[in-house]
Amino acid sequence: MRYLHTMVRVTDLDASIDFYCNKLGLEELRRVDVEAGRFTLVFLAAPGNELAQVELTYNWDPEAYTGGRNFGHLAYEVEDVYAACQRLMDGGVTINRPPRDGHMAFVRSPDGISIELLQKGERLAPKEPWASMPNTGVW
Amino acid sequence: MRYLHTMVRVTDLDASIDFYCNKLGLEELRRVDVEAGRFTLVFLAAPGNELAQVELTYNWDPEAYTGGRNFGHLAYEVEDVYAACQRLMDGGVTINRPPRDGHMAFVRSPDGISIELLQKGERLAPKEPWASMPNTGVW
Numbered sequence: 001m002r003y004l005h006t007m008v009r010v011t012d013l014d015a016s017i018d019f020y021c022n023k024l025g026l027e028e029l030r031r032v033d034v035e036a037g038r039f040t041l042v043f044l045a046a047p048g049n050e051l052a053q054v055e056l057t058y059n060w061d062p063e064a065y066t067g068g069r070n071f072g073h074l075a076y077e078v079e080d081v082y083a084a085c086q087r088l089m090d091g092g093v094t095i096n097r098p099p100r101d102g103h104m105a106f107v108r109s110p111d112g113i114s115i116e117l118l119q120k121g122e123r124l125a126p127k128e129p130w131a132s133m134p135n136t137g138v139w
Numbered sequence: 140m141r142y143l144h145t146m147v148r149v150t151d152l153d154a155s156i157d158f159y160c161n162k163l164g165l166e167e168l169r170r171v172d173v174e175a176g177r178f179t180l181v182f183l184a185a186p187g188n189e190l191a192q193v194e195l196t197y198n199w200d201p202e203a204y205t206g207g208r209n210f211g212h213l214a215y216e217v218e219d220v221y222a223a224c225q226r227l228m229d230g231g232v233t234i235n236r237p238p239r240d241g242h243m244a245f246v247r248s249p250d251g252i253s254i255e256l257l258q259k260g261e262r263l264a265p266k267e268p269w270a271s272m273p274n275t276g277v278w
Contacts, residue, residue: 001164001218003184003191004257006145007211025140045142052142052191057211068207070250072146072196079140111209118143 005043005053006074008113009065013040013058015110020044023091024076024107024115025084026054046076065111073106073114073139081105081119082127098133102126106139114139144182144192145213147252148204152179152197154249159183162230163215163246163254164223165193185215204250212245212253212278220244220258221266237272241265245278253278 010016020026026044033040038060045053054074078084081099088107089095096114097106102124105117149155159165165183172179177199184192193213217223220238227246228234235253236245241263244256 001185001223002188002216002259004214004216004255006213007255009209009211046140049141055211055214063208065209066207067209068205068251069202070148070204070206070248070252071210072148072194074145075143075194077141077143084140109209112207113209116143116146120141 003052005055007055007057008109008111009057009059009063010109010111011058011062011065012110013042013056016056016058017042018091019093019109020054020056023088023093025078025087029053067112071113073116075116075118077118077120079120080124081117082124082130084117085130094136095133096137096139097135098130099124100126100131100133102130108137108139142191144194146194146196147248147250148196148198148202149248149250150197150201150204151249152181152195155195155197156181157230158232158248159193159195162227162232164217164226168192206251210252212255214255214257216257216259218259219263220256221263221269223256224269233275234272235275235278237269237274238263239265239270239272241269247276247278 029043031042040058042056043053085095099105103119107115168182170181179197181195182192224234224244238244242258
């Protein structure tokens, strides 16, 4: 038995690729357009960690996707949580839970999927602007 | 950057461990009780695939967890999709999408988290009771 992926539905495929790849840092592995079912699947993974994937499902017929409380978040370990948050913030993403502790941050995808970023190894020394940045919203 | 886990919230920890471990086939790796935050975390993974985990969050103060459409499912590859579904069905789990095609099945956790089971390698030859089993509900 082997974990393959977590699937999330996205309303705007371009905005989602921009978030998950350009800002979060995942890579697109493959894409499948299913004309008969009117949907596109895009498989993403962290570079060098291709066995654990995220599957984006984009239904061609628009639907608004709301969140629920049974699903919590996707978690990734990062080399530098400050650098990861800086890249997201520079891309216009709200850092809902800034890494004040040099250890943990939370952001949300365009469709409200909560993403946890955890510093690899020891927590980093406190650093501005993160150390004094308040929480925004929920995650 | 490395995938760590998908977190889901559970209302009944014993029922969830029974589902994810005894019926689905994951293993419990570690458990953390956080008295100050009044929650318990349990980390699960497929045997031999410990780097891709599921984190169960059990809040000690009861809350009902509903689902949303932005999260889709967790997907696992299995050695024998019929055997996996038989074990789940014997445990009282509804097979929402039976593996009629010898390839794919869907079930739901006690808190409504959709789980996709995909046959490893080539699809299996059609076999009863799966081949003629109708869908139940949504997944």
